[in-house]
Amino acid sequence: MRILLISDYSTPSGGAELMTLSLRKQLRFRGHDxxxxASNARPIKLQPEADYSCxxxxxxxxxxxxxxxxxxxNRLRQILKEFRPDVIHVRLFLSxxxxxxxxxxxxTPAIYHVAWYRCICPIGTKLLPDQSPCQENAGIACIKNRCFPAAAWPSAMAQLSLWRLWSRNFSLIVANSYATQKKLLQYGIQADEVIWNGVPVHPYDRQLNQTPTVAFAGRLVTxxxxxxxxxxxxxxVRRIPAASLLVAGDGPERKHLEARARRIGIGHHVVFLGHLxxxxLEERLKGAWVQVVPSRWEEPFGIVAAEAMMRGTAVLATNxxxxxxxxxxxxxxLLVPANDPQSLAEALTTMLLNPRETETLGTNGRNFALRRLTEAGFVDRFEQLYAKLKQ
Structure with a gap:
């Protein structure tokens, strides 16, 4: 089968981009062309990996x-004429x-695979500037709430209007979680299917660091x-002075976060690893006792959580x-409220002081991931959808 994947970016710089590159690799392994x-833009300085670019x-x-x-x-029109795909799969889109x-x-049969909220929110997060959830439709509320500069509002609204007009050209809309499906429906978009993301299966190799280690992985954005x-x-660290934090990832907030760690007196407890x-990532984080996903926004899925679970690392995330x-x-x-450092600290204290129970959470998480969150299962579902659409 000839399959064309379309994405804003092709650098291995974020969860959605990694999922797209992984999907291409696995489908090729199964014999598909x-x-x-993707565009040639690079959110971070990594080499783009697209077959075609604009x-x-x-x-x-x-x-x-x-x-x-x-x-x-113009580039896509040329690609469609030359490659003549059986199915088109649009992943990260509108940036x-x-x-x-x-x-x-x-x-051509086409799938829109929703990775975030860009089709209902011009900034993609459904967060207000004060980091509280936005419950309003995109439009004048974006100006009223000062979500972005007024000068950018006309183009943002034009983009969403064109999206609504031409989204009917998708044969199918797929959400990456039931939460995303529900969020889209709240704003009038019907997702026909839900397919959870999948991550590679690695051999179980838990070698805990001798001192209590907390990990974070992801883009360094607000x-x-x-x-x-x-x-x-x-x-x-007032309760467990030996505790440390590994921060894997890069982004526009990195300098601010490094300065904040120093300012509040925990600079020597935190190591910023940069992009891995x-x-x-698997090698550096396999010794972590806990991996934290402290997201403020409603994560559409949470690939880093799935990766940690597959590794066997206990996950503490916002609910x-x-x-x-x-x-x-x-x-x-464990789940805690968003925007609540005190609850994070209480949960981390419990987890680090009870390593046996924490490891049980990690083992349970790995077993769940092996059943429900494998890369092979993810590819299976899309392969079935492609075949159905081609018919």
Whole structure:
């Protein structure tokens, strides 16, 4: 089968991007001819891995190209003519590739695989500037709540209007969790299927660090709540002075977070590892006692949580979005309220002072991941959808 994957980015820089690259690899292994089309923009300085590319930018003109990207339209038209895919699978979308590509999909079965809230929120997170959840429709509320500069509002609204107009060209909309499906329906978008993400299966190799170690993995952006985790560590080290925190990932908040750790007196307890490949991440975090996912926004799924569970690491996460679908509180991990460093600190104290019970949570999480969150199972589901659409 000829399958065309479409994504805003092709750098291995985030969960959705990694899932797209992994899907291409696994489908090729199964004998399919799979190509990836993406912009050449790079959120971090990693090499793009697309088979086809078009213009992309992180500069101030991105607001224009998000509405009209002629390079994306012309390149995709050429690809469709030459490659003639049986199925098109659109993954991360609307940050670089504008809705003007959607009319090109009308003659080919196409899936929109929703990875975040970009199709209902111009900033993609459904968070207000004060980090509380937004419950309003995109529109004048975006200006009223000061979610982004007024000058950017017309282009953002134009993009969403074009998306609504041409989204009918998708044969199927797939959500990555039931929480995402529910959120989309709240704003008038019907997701036909729910397919959880899947992660690679690694041999069980738990070698706990001698001292209590907490880990975080993800983009260093405000909605990920790493500053809450730092504040929780500030409380924790008073109780468990040997505790340390590994922060794996990079992003625009890194310098601010490093400065915050020093300012609150825990700089020597925190190590910022920067961006790591998946293999490097597994190697560095396999000794962690707990992995924390302190997200403020409603994580559509939570790939890093699934990766930690597959590793056998106990997960402590905020109780929202897709996270509370894959984590059963006090069975496969612990859940706490978002925006609450005190609750994070209390849960971490309990977990680090009771390592045997914490390891049981990790073991239970791995067993759940082996049953429900494998990469092979994820690819199986999409392979079945492709075959159905092709018919």
């Amino acid at each position: 799979v190509r990836l089309f 213009f992309g930018t992180l500069s101030s003109i991105r607001g224009i190209t998000q509405v009209l990207n002629p390079s994306a339209y 670089q590739l504008s809705p003007f590509i959607l009319p090109l999909l009308k003659d 909605e990920k709540g790493v500053d809450d985790l730092l504040d929780a560590m500030h409380i924790l 490949s998946r293999l490097q 929202s979005g897709g996270l509370n679908e894959i984590i059963q509180d006090h069975e496969t991990g």
